[in-house]
Amino acid sequence: MKVCPRCSELYPDDADQCPKDATPLRTVLDxxxxxxxxxxxxxxxxxxxxxxxxxxxxxxxxxxxxxxxxxxxxxxxxxxxxxxxxxxxxxxxxxxxxxxxxxxxxxxxxxxxxxxxxxxYVPGEPLLKLLADGPFIPLRALDIAEQCGNALSRAHQMNVIHRDLKPENILIVQRRDRRDYVKLLDFGIAKILDAPSLTGSQQIFGTPGYIAPEYIQSTDIDGRADIYSMGCILYEMVTGALPFDYEYPGDLLVKHVTEAPVKPSVRHADVHPAMEVFILRCLAKDPDERFRDAFHFNAELRAVRERLGPDSSWGGLDEKSGTHARPRGREGSDVHLDTSVDGDQRRLFDGIAQALGEPRPGTTPYGVPLPGSRDTIAEGIPREDLSLEDPSPEKGGSPAGLAIPESPALDGPIAPAAIEAVQADPETPTPLVRNRFGLLGATRWRQRYDAIAQHLDALEASPPEIAHAMAFAARTLEELEEAVASAQAYQEAVEALNERAR
Structure with missing residues (x-):
């Protein structure tokens, strides 16, 4: 029996090459x-x-x-x-x-x-093979770890502990629509918490480089043992080495229990302090000092990812000033971030900023009026102040704590326009003053969505350092597509009702 190494088709022993692609055949020994x-x-x-x-x-x-x-x-x-x-x-x-x-x-x-x-069948490569090329950039490492955390969240929710997480058991698949798609495998020694134990289950399974200390000392473990293993894997992704120095694999079993891990920043000087704190918490000897579960692990991981990125891409928004708020560290002190960007990143950020446009005075960066602002719906027609207060019943407010705005006074700024509309000739319809973005502003959302998508499509060739940020933006746009379309349909229905009401 012979096999084609390119297409994997099998042929008899007397065949010399594959008839499909002319590749020389190899003899099958298995x-x-x-x-x-x-x-x-x-x-x-x-x-x-x-x-x-x-x-x-x-x-x-x-x-x-x-x-x-x-x-x-x-x-x-x-x-x-x-x-x-x-x-x-x-x-x-x-x-x-x-x-x-x-x-x-x-x-x-x-x-x-x-x-x-x-x-x-998953046509991917083990994470171990990719690690041979050196440490990953932080965003790539966090992306892979987050997907692993998603899988573990579901596994732990179903009372299943993997017990043998390691780079060999993490497949990385490069899809057309998604880079570094993760597939966990080999649940062969997984522990099902609510199932009877097998004979011989008191044996210690796992891989020395990634095994939790409590698993070495006792088989009474929970999902936090997988969190420890994920800490070792993330450590290796950002530093290119394991958390402990060793001469023989058996040394690792002792050091997991007795020694503190080498700080990631010692292995690799570029490891961010927020990343280091996160990894070291995963590697705590006491399970109670780690994250509570995989859900907690992922929540804190996303917070670290925000701290690592530049303000314009990952930081939160200060709604009052319309500027990007710098993420703050755990102790409240500013985390100093490297906000330098290369040319492709700058083109991406500038394109998104151009798509979003400059916010109008008194609005958030998305054009939503701030409480108490006098934003206008159309030319010459001010918007009524709909800010909510907390009036007490003694002051005549709503007992439920909701302030209902009163009708504008007759001598207010819109009174002349209102009186003129009432006294107009009934045969001459009053012209409708329209907002160019629609009654609900959904047209603005669609324009911004299309502009951002266009700028992302223009960046077909990009360096690896920003490819993951672009993938994140593309997934976000996919999630927004349905919401934008729904908002447009709702706006059209409201405008139709408005026409009928006139």
């Missing part, structure tokens, strides 16, 4: 290659193997779909405990059912005793 498993999955290539199992690329012979088949070692398949543990991986993954976790769709055993799982 006896499982070419075998059909479960009557419908033909194994065409071995993707990898470990101490307990191997993973093969397979093709569904009926629907021509690529799948991944994970097989248990034959000697372990004869052990009921190992078979049950293998099956538990399928149960754990299907209980979680999350987009950032590789799906397992079937479990079976062949007549000759081969135990296997049918999995989603």
């Amino acid at each position: 006896p499982l290659i070419g075998k059909t498993v479960g009557g419908r999955f033909r194994l065409i290539q071995r993707l990898g193997s470990g101490g307990m199992s191997s993973v093969y690329l397979a093709r569904h012979v009926l629907i021509d779909r690529l799948m991944a088949i994970k097989t248990l070692r034959r000697d372990l398949a004869r052990d009921p405990v190992q078979r049950d543990r293998f099956l538990r991986e399928a149960r754990a993954v299907n209980r979680i059912n999350h987009e950032n976790i590789v799906e397992i769709s079937d479990f079976g055993e062949t007549e000759d005793g081969l135990v296997y799982l049918v999995m989603e």
Whole structure:
């Protein structure tokens, strides 16, 4: 049996090259290659193997779909405990059912005793391979960690602990619409908290570089053990090294329990203080000093991401002044950020700023009137002050605490216009003064949305340093599209009712 290394098609031994792409064929040494498993999955290539199992690329012979088949070692398949543990991986993954976790769709055993799982095929690269190129930029590392946190949030919610998080078990997929899409895999030693323990479950599993100290000392762990492992992975992504120095892998087991990790800034001087504080909290020896759960982990991660970016891209907005508010540190002191940008970043920010336009006096950066402002709806017609106060019943206010604005006085600024409209000739319709942005301002939203999308599309080639910021902006625009369209439809309905009312 021979295989084409390019298209993975199998051919008989007398063939020399692939008829599809003329690639020289290679002899298959694995006896499982070419075998059909479960009557419908033909194994065409071995993707990898470990101490307990191997993973093969397979093709569904009926629907021509690529799948991944994970097989248990034959000697372990004869052990009921190992078979049950293998099956538990399928149960754990299907209980979680999350987009950032590789799906397992079937479990079976062949007549000759081969135990296997049918999995989603993910054409990605392990995070470990990408780390060989050196440390990641902070935003890329946080993006990958956040997706892992999303998957763990769902897993912990379903009482499943991974217990073996490491770069080898994180696949990174480059999609057309999404860079660095994360898929977690290998829940083979996952712990299901509300399920009976397996025989031999008191053994310590996991990888020395990423294992939580409480797991080394005791098997009584919860989801915070996965948080510790994520801290080790994030540490490695931003520094290119593990949190501890060691000579032998066994040294790591001791140091996880007894020594403080080397600060990330010592490994890599460019690590931001906010990132360092976040990572070191994940690596706390006491689980009570870490984040409460994966939801808490992700919430704090997003706060760190805001502190790392330049004010114009990640900082919050000061609604009163219409300027960008610098994120503040945990102790209230300003966090000094590097706000220097390159040419492509400046073009992106300038384009977005041009799309948003200059705010009118007395409005927020989005054109919304500030309380107490005298913004105008149309020329010469002032907007009534609708700011809310907290009047007391003694002052004649609303008992519910809501101030209802009174009708304008007859001698007020709109009285002449109102009297003239009432006394006008009924045969001559009063001209309608329109706001060019619509009654609700939705037209402005659409214009800004289209302008921002146009500027993002113009930046087709961009350096890696801003690609993740652009991906974030593109996902935000996708979420806004439906809201903008809905607001436009609502505005059109209100304007139609306004015409009928006239």
